[in-house]
Amino acid sequence: MTANVYRFPVQVLFGEGCVRELGAPLATFGKHALLVTGEGPTSRSPAVSVLGSLLEEKGIALSHFHEVRSDPDIETVQRGAAFARERGCDFVIGLGGGSPMDAAKIIGALLANDGDPASWEGVGRVPRRSRPLICIPTTAGTGSEVTSVAVITGGKRRQKMSIVSQNIYPILAAIDPELTYSMPPALTASTGMDALTHAVESYVARRAWEPTRALSLKAVQLIFASLEKACGDGSDAEARRNMCMGSFLAGMAFTSSGLGLSHALAHALGSHCGMAHGVANAILLPHVMRFNLDSCPELYRDVAAAMGLDVSGLPARRAAEAAADAVEELGGALPVPSSLREAGVLEASVETLAAEAFLNTRLRSSNPRDTVLEDLVAVLRAAL
Ligand SMILES: [Fe+2]
Numbered sequence: 148m149t150a151n152v153y154r155f156p157v158q159v160l161f162g163e164g165c166v167r168e169l170g171a172p173l174a175t176f177g178k179h180a181l182l183v184t185g186e187g188p189t190s191r192s193p194a195v196s197v198l199g200s201l202l203e204e205k206g207i208a209l210s211h212f213h214e215v216r217s218d219p220d221i222e223t224v225q226r227g228a229a230f231a232r233e234r235g236c237d238f239v240i241g242l243g244g245g246s247p248m249d250a251a252k253i254i255g256a257l258l259a260n261d262g263d264p265a266s267w268e269g270v271g272r273v274p275r276r277s278r279p280l281i282c283i284p285t286t287a288g289t290g291s292e293v294t295s296v297a298v299i300t301g302g303k304r305r306q307k308m309s310i311v312s313q314n315i316y317p318i319l320a321a322i323d324p325e326l327t328y329s330m331p332p333a334l335t336a337s338t339g340m341d342a343l344t345h346a347v348e349s350y351v352a353r354r355a356w357e358p359t360r361a362l363s364l365k366a367v368q369l370i371f372a373s374l375e376k377a378c379g380d381g382s383d384a385e386a387r388r389n390m391c392m393g394s395f396l397a398g399m400a401f402t403s404s405g406l407g408l409s410h411a412l413a414h415a416l417g418s419h420c421g422m423a424h425g426v427a428n429a430i431l432l433p434h435v436m437r438f439n440l441d442s443c444p445e446l447y448r449d450v451a452a453a454m455g456l457d458v459s460g461l462p463a464r465r466a467a468e469a470a471a472d473a474v475e476e477l478g479g480a481l482p483v484p485s486s487l488r489e490a491g492v493l494e495a496s497v498e499t500l501a502a503e504a505f506l507n508t509r510l511r512s513s514n515p516r517d518t519v520l521e522d523l524v525a526v527l528r529a530a531l
Pocket of ligand 1 (some may be wrong): 289341345410424428
């Protein structure tokens with residue numbers, strides 16, 4: 148028997164205004180920080196000026212790389228690493244959604260390792276520990292601030308590659324719900340549905356076990372109770388806090404348990420159709436749950452109960468179906484497309500998308516039900 152393992156090396160600060168408490172911890176990492184952000188509004192986020200003042204107070208220089216777009220590619224992270232080397236940066240701060248934080252992870256890894264990040268695709272291929280990395284999320288979805296995963300576009304097929312390594316964990320994460328208050332409803336919805344997908348997929352994943360399942364289930368409960376409220380009123384402090392907590396807990400779960408078929412398909416939709424990751428998961432999750440439910444109906448019954456559905460008298464299979472229906476209903480109430488067709492996917496693309504997702508052995512292998520190529524075609528067709 149192989150031992151179950153739970154490892155979690157990230158120090159986490161959580162709470163409204165916690166970014167303002169980062170001065171002392173940041174002073175322990177070096178004399179020159181590289182700040183990595185998106186090129187849009189996050190590059191002018193109030194958190195950028197707060198960080199600037201904190202670093203100045205501590206006598207730490209700051210260089211700002213603000214060229215990260217959605218789904219960052221290898222060329223961008225290489226440019227970021229060259230910029231950091233030129234400036235003499237000794238640690239990295241990633242601020243924003245999943246894209247800037249993932250880019251910051253790989254830039255930090257490039258500062259400590261030679262080689263092409265494309266050769267790091269897969270598990271355990273980053274040779275040495277990256278430079279100290281601090282992650283500050285401004286969305287509640289990706290969980291990247293507490294995971295050993297970075298998704299970068301590149302390679303021969305220009306696909307989304309998952310780089311998974313203990314050597315790219317952030318050393319510190321500051322999760323400040325106030326930074327998410329300005330997210331518009333559509334971004335709140337898509338990133339929140341990504342977090343819900345992390346919570347559900349990590350709960351039923353093959354490598355899930357007691358500690359990861361406890362985290363996943365609490366995340367399902369918080370996200371399901373709060374996502375619609377956070378979309379309806381962005382200044383609802385309790386809903387924003389619950390979403391940040393749910394996203395964080397789901398990240399802590401899936402970094403050990405892995406994810407599943409929804410993520411394999413979402414990566415293919417991102418690579419081929421440019422679909423936002425959270426939108427893809429929002430559309431796919433109920434269909435993937437229906438595909439999987441016979442392989443672990445009791446687990447999906449737990450998910451239904453965590454969502455607050457009254458499933459006490461139902462057989463496990465009925466409860467599992469109710470969980471999938473509730474996810475579909477939630478998606479329908481949010482400002483996200485409810486089908487792949489509505490999101491611009493053509494039926495003619497289904498075979499190509501299924502073939503691309505089928506290559507994603509890591510995500511498929513953690514899915515609770517075995518899959519063949521035709522299964523992926525069928526799930527995509529159901530989601531059309
Ligand atoms: Fe995700």
